[in-house]
Amino acid sequence: MSRLGETIIPARLGPRFRWLLVSSWTTNIGDGIAMAAGPLLVASQTDDARLVALAGLLRGLPWLLVGLYAGALADRLDRRTVVVVANAVRSVVLALLCGSIATGHVSIGVVLVAVFALGMAEVFADSTSSTLTPMFVDKPDLGIANSRMQAGFLTANQLVGPPVGAFLFAAGMAWPFVTQLVCVVLGVVLVARIGSTREQVPASVDTHVRQDIVEGIRWLWAHAAIRTLAIVILTFNITWGAAWSILVLWSLDRVGMGEVGFGLLTTASALGGIVGTACYGWLERRFDLAVLMKTCLLLEVLMHLALALTTAPWLALLIMFGFGAYAFVWLNVSQVVRQRAVPTEFQGRVGSVYLIFVFGGMVIGQGIGGLIAEQWGLAAPFWFAFVGSGITLALVWSRLSSIAHADETPAEIA
Structure with a gap:
């Protein structure tokens, strides 16, 4: 090669x-x-x-x-x-x-x-x-x-x-x-x-699919670290969904970026993601997974605060570039943690529960975001995301080290 x-x-x-x-x-x-x-x-x-x-x-x-x-x-x-x-x-x-x-x-x-x-x-x-x-x-x-x-x-x-x-x-x-x-x-x-x-x-398979699903959910819920990671993913997707639900209106009416500018926000995020994924190997070699998890989640909290405060198009693009960079590092870290900890025979079921949490959190957040924006203005969903994600991070901060090494903690299944 x-x-x-x-x-x-x-x-x-x-x-x-x-x-x-x-x-x-x-x-x-x-x-x-x-x-x-x-x-x-x-x-x-x-x-x-x-x-x-x-x-x-x-x-x-x-x-x-x-x-x-x-x-x-x-x-x-x-x-x-x-x-x-x-x-x-x-x-x-x-x-x-x-x-x-x-x-x-x-x-x-x-x-x-x-x-x-x-x-x-x-x-x-x-x-x-x-x-x-x-x-x-x-x-x-x-x-x-x-x-x-x-x-x-x-x-x-x-x-x-x-x-x-x-x-x-x-x-x-x-x-x-x-x-x-x-x-x-x-x-x-x-x-x-x-x-x-x-x-x-x-x-041999002598169980019904419904029983398999229940076993997968039980495995996840019995593993303290993986359970906490799933809850973190759910809550952070609720706060993220609330903010992103009105991103197009925020960019047009509050920041004044126009239609082309809104498209550039997605491009900036994707470019940041490419940088983040390109650097991932270097980051993983030099930093513990717990450090990467804490840094990414802290940047998420600060990103919501920055978007709540900014009205400058150039700054919005810079923030979105940073968002893409750390978001895809977080995606890699969380996926690695789960893949290392979950036995092969449970990978499909536990992974599907995670996706339910991801999409469920986004749906809940999108509904909340629209209501908040209608009542308190276009910056309000970002303030909601900042406070909500900040509180969540404070509650799980001390547990992130054990979550990062979840493969060393067996599930407590009878």
């Missing part, structure tokens, strides 16, 4: 992880294209704000409906097969959507059904994909492996994909979804190359 290749994907991570990583990068390009083209397609079919909002709801709703079930299946079945089948279903839905657009039969109803169906398939694909990395990579290398995953997500999904999607949509309504279809199919071919993952499949 060349020196550049060794730097990007170290050989010690193994060939199975390399196939998984390249597959993830490929599908993320397609998903990034759809990130811009999807809303444009919805807007081309309706100007009803309720239907536009419904499209966003239908994309996230599957996580709350079947997230736990998807996690349980990931622990019962060959995980590679689950990913392949889920992405194959995505391919079929995308092919039908492309056909409806090409033949002129597309409508807002067709688009909403497609959005929901794609969301359902993505729940199973994403829930299961996240369990494969700790199967292929040794615990000491999980930080590097996850940072490479995140780098691909940021570059393909957040930076490259959206502008390409908008350009393709302008060239022809069907083109971005045809391109996404090609990316998903190629991703299926690549992930199939990792070989069977039946080594994690139980020799």
